[in-house]
Amino acid sequence: MSEFTKHNKRRVGELETLFYGILKGDKLGELVRENQSVIDSCVPQDVIAVVDVLVAKKVPMAKLKIGVNKLLNLLHKTLAEYPYYPPERESYIGCLIENNRLMDERLLAIKPLFRGVNKQASDNSIKKELLHKLIDLEKFSNYYTIKENLLFPVIEKYITEYRCLQVMWSFHDDIRRNLKSAINMLNGEIDMDLKLFNRQVGDLFFNMYAIKFREERILFPLVEEIVEEDILSALLRESMEIGFPFYQPENILLNDNFTPVIDNTDIDLETGNLSVEQIKLLFNHLPVDITFVDENNKVKYFSTPKKRIFPRTKSVIGRDVHNCHPPESVHVVEQIVESFRNGEKDVASFWINMKGELLLIQYFAVRTENGEYKGVVEVSQEITEIRNLQGENRLLDWES
Secondary structure, eight states, rough: OOOTTOOOHHHHHHOOOOOOOOHOOOHHHHHHHHHHHHHHOOHHHHHHHHHHOEEEEOOOOHHHHHHHHHHHHHHHHHHTTTTOOOOOOOHHHHHHHHHHHHHHHHHHHHHHHHHHHHTTTOOHHHHHHHHHHHHHHHGGGHHHHHHHIIIIHHHHHHOOOTTTTHHHHHHHHHHHHHHHHHHHHHHSOOOHHHHHHHHHHHHHHHHHHHHHHHIIIIIHHHHHHHHHHHHHHHHHHEEEHOOOOOOOSSSOOOOTTTOOOOOOEEEOOOOEOOOOOHHHHHHHSSSSSEEEETTBBBEEEOOSSSSSSOOOGGTTTBBGGGHHHHHHTTHHHHHHHHHHHTTTTTTTEEEHHHETTEEEEEEEEEETTTTEEEEEEEEEEEOHHTTTSSSSSOOOOOOO
């Protein structure tokens, strides 16, 4: 194992002590002097290890994020100087880094417009230009979706101390919320509160730059060190299905001619016999997203309808359902699963508005005829058109 993948237990313990000192509000100058040795000698793996420890000890996420931000600010110089040689742009990690670079360019273009809104709050032309820039920046949400649904599952399989991903995911959601709110203020969907707008855009810039640094100086180097290149390369295909926000690799050989061998032996389903191919076609033609999690809380299957509501990739198969949700909402999923497991409930339903569509999300307990819990199926459906139905339509009319 290389020096990069090693972490020093003593340094991790000292970083943990430093973290708690920061949270308590100890005098920063004294903290730095007392911990200068670990500040100067820590390596990226130490940071991953200490955050893993803090998450495992259930430090509340809000406090954890504040402390991590301040801790990494003290470690910034040391981490920035740690040797790292980025991969080729056409590699998987290189593609992520290139999208980060293009994100950085967009943030730089937004800065003068943001200052302009503060200097000339009544100038609608500046607001309109800033709105267009923020809407373009919103495409970067796909980058975070790719990380959460593709890269994170791989990291969980290969890196024991993966809990730092929960913190990173929480920051992703902060970025999404602040960006959405800023856009809504500029387009008039909510009233413009300049003080709130400034805070949200300020947080947006801080978090996007912070995540970029933490990826490129802490997470990505460790991933490249531990995860084999062919495994990372295999992620490109599914990432391209989701769609990179700004840079899409062109010179990648994707095996589009691969045809899986399907055993068409019919399976007895009691109410009929279907082949494996027919079962796949049936599930994938239903106008809903279906995901099945077994009794051991492992994702076992998801359907691939023509229009997916929520992104799913093959990397999720075998993943613990706990790791498939943002830390702020995972407790809801755990509550649902536990209530299904102990027999208290059989159904849980939610409906939300997202991108102008009304979505119905339902969870159903899966049980044997004897009532034995075998898992949970999640069914998501876009129901805007269904909700708007009125009266009756008894005639087939394909022309309307």
